[in-house]
Amino acid sequence: MTERTSHSHTERDYIPGMGKHVLLPLYDVVHHVFGLHPIHLEMITLARLRGGHRVLDVGCGTGNLLRSTGRRHRDVELVGLDPDPKALARAGRKLRRAGLTVGLDRGFAQRLPYPDGSFDRVFSSLMLHHLDTASKDALLAEVRRVLRPDGLLVLADAMLDEHGHGHGRKQVGMRGPMRERMRDNLAGAVSRRIAAAGFTVEPTRTMAMRIGGHVGIELARPEPTGPGVAGTPDHP
Numbered sequence: 426m427t428e429r430t431s432h433s434h435t436e437r438d439y440i441p442g443m444g445k446h447v448l449l450p451l452y453d454v455v456h457h458v459f460g461l462h463p464i465h466l467e468m469i470t471l472a473r474l475r476g477g478h479r480v481l482d483v484g485c486g487t488g489n490l491l492r493s494t495g496r497r498h499r500d501v502e503l504v505g506l507d508p509d510p511k512a513l514a515r516a517g518r519k520l521r522r523a524g525l526t527v528g529l530d531r532g533f534a535q536r537l538p539y540p541d542g543s544f545d546r547v548f549s550s551l552m553l554h555h556l557d558t559a560s561k562d563a564l565l566a567e568v569r570r571v572l573r574p575d576g577l578l579v580l581a582d583a584m585l586d587e588h589g590h591g592h593g594r595k596q597v598g599m600r601g602p603m604r605e606r607m608r609d610n611l612a613g614a615v616s617r618r619i620a621a622a623g624f625t626v627e628p629t630r631t632m633a634m635r636i637g638g639h640v641g642i643e644l645a646r647p648e649p650t651g652p653g654v655a656g657t658p659d660h661p
Contacts, residue, residue, distance in 0.1 A: 460635030461551070464642070465490045467632060468548060468579045469497055471644055476500035478545040481571065483534050483564065484552030488516030488527070494548075495525040504528040504544075506537065535563035542573045549580040551640070558609055565622035569647045577646055578624065584631065584641040585610045619645045 468490070474480065478501045482491050485505030495503055505527060507513050513529050520527045532538045534549075534556065547568050553561055568578055609618070613629065620626045624645035632640050 461489070462493070464581055464632050464634070464640055465493045465550065466497075467630070468550065468581055468642060469494050471630070471642065472546050472548070472577060472579050474498045474501050474546065478502070479543065480504065480546045480548065481506065481537075481539070481544045482548040482550070483537070483568070484549060484555070485516060485529070486512050486552075488519050488529075490548055490550050491516065491527050492520055492523050492525065495520070495527065496523065502528075504530065504539075506530050506532050506534070508533050535560045535567065537567040537571050539571045541570050542576075544571050545573055545576050547572055547576070547578050549578070549582075551582055553580065553582040553615065554610055561609060561618060562622065565619060565624070569623050572647050574647065574649070577644060578619070580615070580619065580643045580645070581640050582615055582643075583610055584615075584629075584639045615641060616643050619643055623648050623650075 472480075474494070474497075476498075478498075480494060480501050480503050482494075482503070482505045485491055485507050486509075488505060491503050491505050494501070503525070505513070505516060507516070507529075508531060510531055513531060516527075517529055520529075530538060534552070549564075549568075553564070556564060572578065609615070616626045616629050625648055627644040630642040630644075632642065634640060
């Protein structure tokens with residue numbers, strides 16, 4: 426297996442979980458108000474975790490999905506990755522209070538610092554829209570690389586219809602880069618992007634948030650790789 430390391434933290438900009446670093450203390454409040462906990466529980470159920478599975482949460486933020494996973498499955502190995510050191514510090518405190526041992530790494534989704542085929546499951550919860558178009562494709566390529574052949578990606582992100590509406594209304598409160606990046610979530614584009622990255626994708630599952638619209642949950646398995654398989658790059 427080929428070891429890959431994360432880019433220098435100074436090489437990439439990123440949009441923090443709440444859009445601005447100063448709003449990080451509100452992260453868990455928003456998580457509760459928007460009703461994201463049931464979505465996390467559904468992601469965990471769909472992942473069909475078993476004892477000994479190694480699980481990565483890309484863009485783990487303050488560790489809410491990791492905590493819920495660890496509480497339900499004490500016999501899996503959990504790893505969280507995020508570029509925001511302050512979010513990771515909050516996650517560490519929260520997970521320790523829950524009595525969980527979780528590996529937390531600072532790094533970027535576009536270049537995961539893990540060997541090929543090193544995870545059984547990869548979670549991504551409401552972070553894809555934080556990435557620009559090229560970075561989304563890089564993330565999916567990296568997820569495919571670090572997943573084992575029988576692994577599973579469980580990805581949740583905001584859903585928009587062809588008019589840019591979510592839950593019957595326009596998305597509000599998003600400006601500048603975030604608004605532009607949300608355009609990639611129009612009308613089933615997320616599942617098509619995942620399929621184009623070399624995954625077999627199940628039909629999108631839809632869940633409503635308490636406020637803020639709907640979330641689509643994608644389940645995707647890496648297609649077989651090897652010489653002669655079109656669209657599936659080989660790694661040394």
